[in-house]
Amino acid sequence: MYDNFGLFSGGSWISGAAAGDVYSPVTGASLGKVALASAAQTRAALDQAAAAQAALRAIGGFARADALHRAADEMIRRTDEGARMISLETGKPIAQAGREWVLACDQFRWYAEEARRIYGRIVDSRVPGGRFEITHEPVGVVGAFTAWNFPAALPARKLAPALAAGCPVVLRPSSQTPGVAMVIVDCLRAAGLPDGSVGLVVGSTADTYAPIMADKRVRKVSLTGSTRVGQQMIRDAAETVKKVSMELGGNAPLIIFDDADLEAALDLSVATKYANAGQVCVTADRFFVHESLHDAFVEGFTARAAKIRVGDGLDPETGMGPLINAGRLAEIEAIVADALAAGATLKHGGRRPAHLNTGHFYEPTILTEVTDDMRVFAEENFGPIAAITRFSTEDEVLARANASDMGLSAYAFTRSPERARRVTAALKSGMVGINSFALAASEAPFGGTNHSGMGREGGSEGIQDYLDTKLAQILF
Template sequence: MYADFGLFIDGAWVKSGQQSDVISPVTETPLGRVYTAAATDTARAIDAADKARAALLDMGGFGRADALHKAADAMANRAEEAAQMISRETGKPLAQSRREWVLAVDQFRWYAEEARRIYGRIIASRVPNGRFEVTKDPVGIAAAFTAWNFPASLPARKLAPALAAGCPVILRPSSQTPGVAMIMIDCLRAGGWPDGAINLVVGATADTYAPIMKAPRVRKVSLTGSTRVGQEMLRDAAETVKKVSMELGGNAPLIIYDDADLATALDMAVPTKFANAGQVCVTPDRFFVHESLHDAFITEFTKRADALTLGDGLDEKSEMGPLINARRLAEITAIVEEAVQDGATLHCGGVRDSGHNSGYFYRPTVLSNVTDQMRVFSEENFGPIAAITSFRDEDEVLARANASSMGLSAYAFTRDPARAKRTVAALHAGMVGINSFALAASEAPFGGTNFSGLGREGGSEGIEDYLDTKLAQIVF
């Protein structure tokens, strides 16, 4: 499966001297072995990226736009191959994998056009015969660190704006899902980029992350990962004053107001909550349902959750796949058991799926009578758990929804435009969905506040973190 790839350094696939297994979350057995980087390989990638800086700049925005469109065309032609790889490595259903690859392709198309629109401006000067010119320059080498749960869309969100801006990039994907990134890098080659403009290293922290963070020539790092890792990266980036953007954890509230369209809320909330087995940073974790709808919501939500078909993502009938590894399975099991011991009511799930002799399958789980202080409610569970509580009035629920150190996403269902406006204004989150969970789009800025991260990916904002602003005072 991985034999045609390897590390990608200075325009070529490299077979390193080290290898590691990639484990299937469905079978718990190796999918194959990938070449992993030594620290010397990462150093070579940094050197190659440094050499590519001038050539990338010489391409100009229009040249980089053409190259990104060619890469997107190549990705579109390999869509089914990529979707199969996503499902093999993550276990998620093929329908979700196919959509993810489409969204990844769209990132490259969007930023191809943004490459043509890196604008400066002219400012009148107080100096006689003078003017200020403001221009945007690429920051330099960018490093991208991505998580396993969206192995196509997360790298695309970083590679596309970096290349559009003219930054050579080093991608370090999760070691649990390297094959998806390898297909994407192979597609990018169709753009005819200068050698060293795109690099990929996979491997241990000491051999990949550490050399990148210590290198003064790496000027920008972007992370999608946990808050703990983000805090560590911020400390490490300070040593060489790197520009940093990061999308970290979430603990999203979902508010179902008394005037909500209950059928619509259920139709949307169940597939959203259990997509990728709940392993989605923006998925709703904390369900606040108005007391007038609480019992009806739980009854119907439980019925729908319990009916979901679990299975291998490569099986078209599967609606939910496994958790990613044994560690995640153990953590989810502990969170649910702790909640039940503390008084939560278990409506369905709460156990490993008995229909599979292998794989990290956990039944979709619905809990009620949870308190705001329970771990299942106060922390991101990152699994197939819907923790439900009731509320009485708007002020109360908004205060409770905001009682979190996280601020990535938040959601509410209401048919009152005035209430929707108040809710958007009051919620402390980088992204808010009203009667919608569709927040991730190439044309819109994606990101959070507080402990959920810094900066934005997507939209016209997404390229800014890869550009430095330069001011010139010109007098004639």
Template sequence: MYAKYGLFIDGRWRPAFGNATSTVLSPVTEESLGNAPSAAFVDTEEALESAGRGFAAWKVKSAFERADALHAIADEMIRRKDEATRMISTETGKPIAQSEREWGLSIDQFRWYAEEARRIYGRVIESRVPGGRFEVLREPVGVAAAFTAWNFPAALVARKVAPALAAGCSTIIRPSSQTPGVAMVMVDCMRAGKLPAGTVNLVIGLTDTTYAPIMASPAVRKVSLTGSTRVGQQMIRDAADTVKKVSMELGGNAPLIVFDDADLDTALNLSVPTKYANAGQVCVTPDRFFVHESLHDSFVEGFVERARALKLGDGLDPSVQMGPLISDRRLAEIEAIVDDAVGAGAKVATGAGRAASFNAGHFYEPTALSDVTDNMTVFAQENFGPIAAIARFSSDDEVLARANASPVGLSAYAFTRSPDRARRVVAELKAGMVGINSFALAASEAPFGGTKYSGMGREGGSEGIGDYLDTKLAQIVF
């Protein structure tokens, strides 16, 4: 499955030093999908040297040449859609329809940033010096490193690499070792852009042999991470030694507020498939459900009815609506969170156990808990799984205060028919992204990211390219 690819260094596929590999396991069958290369320290060092040479060759390309290259990559990604989406579902277990949507969003990133490459503007400022002027220039920062998580193995790579290439940076991609194949397919598509050797590099492996040398290298001027808050905090500390630019999208624990004037059917029809997409392993998915006391019982009843109707199974089956958790460890963590909540007084509305109909795989039932209190772990921390924790509220002031009582602030949602209430919610919720009667926040043209412990910087939109550019001021006098 991985043999025709490998590590990608200096414009070619190659094995890791000593042919070292690690086994990738299927979350559906728990059997081996194949052996992916496991980079040694020397491999990462070669990738760093390659990226340095690639930057020197790529940064001098015109904006129009970079745009053409990104469009060519997007064209190749369209041609290889079936291969890529099957790889996403095989490695993550997510339903094939969700994999197709992810690949489409990834293509959008390259299309969007192909055009943003042509819109990197400087400006001229009047100088106080006679005969002089200030020129403000935007230049690529240098080598950029992309660290991505397994849950969106294509989209997360695209969000980082597309703006980096558009800006004129070379890149080193270090994907999750649980989903290396998706990154391999995407990098292979990038060959269609006819990029100079070393512009894109891919290393896969252990922290000591990949992350450590990348973070220690003064040649790497920008790092981007999608991962946990704990890992992000460590990366910030490590980046300080060489004063790298950092941008990161970290953990979430999104509140969903269903006000008393909400369209109940709309709230239910949108929130159930959103909550259980990718088995709840989505950083922006709603975790904390605040439902007005006048709608609470009806909401729980409707939520349970829809959750029980979801079909679990192998994501490669087009009829499946929810796949497995990524690993045994994640499965055990979800069980512990639910057991803790039930032990503290939460009521099981549906689910709350391993899916009994499967003899293998990390399948957990779509779960909804009611009578949840704010101090329960299931409410106070991101559960990153198929658990909807539902609580009541009685007033707007109360629910906004409770929704904001979290150290993280990635996304937040509300359902209401009142424009005035919607504006107040957007203004007062402490989150980088807010959805009103909608969960559709991820788009290539829109900035994606959080506040507080959910990270810094933005991916997507015109804002996304800024982290890959340095600003230079020139005073010119004649």
């Protein structure tokens, strides 16, 4: 299934120095062999990107906008291919895969228009006859690193604003989901950007990450990944003083206040919690439910979770697919075992489905009577586990919700506009949803604070990380 692709450099698909297997999370079997780059091939892709800088900048924002719209048109034409590739490589239900592909298309549409809106400004100078001109220029070659859990949306969030700004990009997608990125890059190939504007390399850290980080021509790197990897990238970027933006881990609190619309909260939170088998950095991990609603919430949550069908994502009846690999499955089993040993109560799930003998499946799981110091609550679980606890007062729950180094997303359900404003202001998080989990949109800035990263993707803010600001004092 990867025969039409490979590595992408200088406007063409090329063979890799080696080949590696990509494995299905549904069956554990190989989906096919993908081209792997050598360090020399990564450096060659960087050479091509550096050579493309002048041409990509020279065509101007309007021509770049037209090219990004053509890329989006091609992606829409290939929606079925893209959604199927997402489902094959991640195991996520095909309907979820289709929505992700549409979200990725939307990034190219949005940033096509942002390419036309890279405005400068003029400021009067105190010097007689002078003025300040403030302009914005592309920062240079970009290295982009993406995770496996959203293999279309994450590359699109980096490729679209970088190209709109006039920056060539070398993309290194996850080796677990390379095919989705390949389809997107092939759509960009068809869009007619200058050769070298986009490169794609897949391979080991030594052969891909290390050459990108060491190259002083790479002026910006963008990462979606774990906090541990982000910390290492910051250290590595310091050697050549690269700009860095990153969206890292999360441990989102969800607060159900006593005046919440319980049915709406249940419908939305169950659907969101188990999307992509819980492997979503912005999903709710820590469920704080007011003591007056706790038992009813647990009962309703369990009833809904029990109806979710676990299976192959290509089956349209599937509501939740597998975890990405055996390591993630083992980690989820360990987190649940630790919680139960510490006194948590298992209300639902907590095991591999009996009817699925292959792949990396785990049942939608609900734990109650959890405490804030349990691993399932104190750390991001990144899996299909809803950990539920009670609270009594607003001050108490806000203090507990904020007791985390992470600050990516946070959620609350309440009918009170006044409380909604107070809670939004009090929560230490880059993004807050009130009676909603819908935070990811091309027109809105996406990102976190503290150990959840820096910079933003999406919205008019998203293009700023790919631009340098230049000041000129002009006297006549």
